[in-house]
Amino acid sequence: MKKLLSLVSFGYILYGVGMLIFVGVKIVQVLEVGSSDPNFSIFSAHGIPTLSLGLIGLLLFGLACWVGRLLFQCRNRKTATILSIVLLLGFPFGTVLGVVTLCLLQTKEVKHAFDD
Numbered sequence: 001m002k003k004l005l006s007l008v009s010f011g012y013i014l015y016g017v018g019m020l021i022f023v024g025v026k027i028v029q030v031l032e033v034g035s036s037d038p039n040f041s042i043f044s045a046h047g048i049p050t051l052s053l054g055l056i057g058l059l060l061f062g063l064a065c066w067v068g069r070l071l072f073q074c075r076n077r078k079t080a081t082i083l084s085i086v087l088l089l090g091f092p093f094g095t096v097l098g099v100v101t102l103c104l105l106q107t108k109e110v111k112h113a114f115d116d
Contacts, residue, residue, distance in 0.1 A: 001109040002074075008100055009071035015093050016064030023057025063087060064094075071101065077114040081105050 030050045063083055070080040081102065088098035104110050 001104070001107060002113060005071055005074070005104055005110060005113075008097060008104060009068040011093075011097050012064045012068030012071065012087075012101075015087075015090070015097060016061040016068070018093070019057055019064065019090070020061040023053060023061075027054050060087070060090065067101070074110075074113045075115060077105055077111065 027050055064087060067080055067083045067087065070076050070083075084098045084101040084105075087094040089095075090098075
């Protein structure tokens with residue numbers, strides 16, 4: 001069970017890095033399109049959503065890495081549960097990881113492994 005928990009924690013790290021790469025690529029694409037427009041500004045109608053997308057991506061990256069770290073170190077089971085519920089919204093990978101995490105965190109072996 002502990003090995004599966006480590007595998008899920010690694011999955012969260014990969015999910016966070018993938019989210020960061022995806023958001024970074026989208027931001028670069030928007031900025032490339034905007035660079036051809038002489039009136040483009042980062043604070044224009046295209047720039048504000050781009051900045052918002054970047055901040056949301058950084059937040060999701062941080063949350064996914066935090067859950068992965070908590071699961072790997074077997075610390076703060078309640079916090080890991082709450083964050084995995086939040087990351088359930090990241091369909092499809094976040095949903096799969098969240099469901100597996102919630103199922104794992106309810107087993108007796110894993111409950112005893114955590115030092116809450």
